Amino acid sequence: MPITVLYEDNHLLAVVKPPGILSQEDDTGDADILTLLKQDLKERHNKPGNVFLGLVHRLDRMVGGVMIFAKTSKAASRLSESVRNRQFGKTYVCVVQGSPSKPKARLTHYILKDNKHNQVTVYNKPTIEAKEAILEYEVAVMSGRYSLIAVKLHTGRPHQIRAQLAHIGCPLVGDLKYGAKPAGGITDIALWSTSVSAPHPVTKEWISFRSIPSGSDAWTWWSGEQLEAASNMLSNT
Secondary structure, eight states, X not given: OOOEEEEEOSSEEEEEEOTTSBSSOOTTOOOBHHHHHHHHHHHHXXXXXXXXXXXXXXXXXXOEEEXXXXXXXXXXXXXXXXXXXXXXXXXXXXXXXXXXXXXXXXXXXXXXXXXXXXXXXXESSOOTTOEEEEEEEEEEEEETTEEEEEEEESSOOTTHHHHHHHHTTOOBTTOGGGTOOOOTTOOSOSEEEEEEEEEOTTTOOEEEEEOOOOSSGGGGGSOHHHHHHHHHTXXXX
């Protein structure tokens, strides 16, 4: 499976994850991007033995876009610290059914994960064991029954964008788990990681990597200019 490399140095690796591939190995035995990248590094750099590559953050299987990996344990520790300190910026674009009542807003909810069914429940108020989930969104384009939306995450909860937008009545196209209606043979969830930003783990310089949604399914409903504009929204806020 071809994987686009956006940037690589001695400390980190930034790539574009294709939709449909796991971020990390699970019980299914299906291909995952972490293992594929380790194999690629081993072959390209002719490395003997095991190759270290740290998973700093995840994308759901059916979600594509930018991911950053750490090539050393020190880089992994520092990037993970950036995530914990909310110095790790992540923006996305998505296609939803309908349109939010407000063209731009900040959503704060509380998410409780059911690990058995790999699904989360969203609450409006603090709930026992539920974790705070915060995001910003801005509507880029409304077209008939669907809207193209930019999203910036302030917390990294499981299924956060999918669940929070569904909670306000706008499930992501293709996301049947969270209430989307079937839409013309769409197979992937219409969610794309457009940018990841963080302090470089060694130089401390602010780095940012970007990707515009591509491929098939709901992304073909929008022009390249619309996708580009949506991908640039919220990335500098």
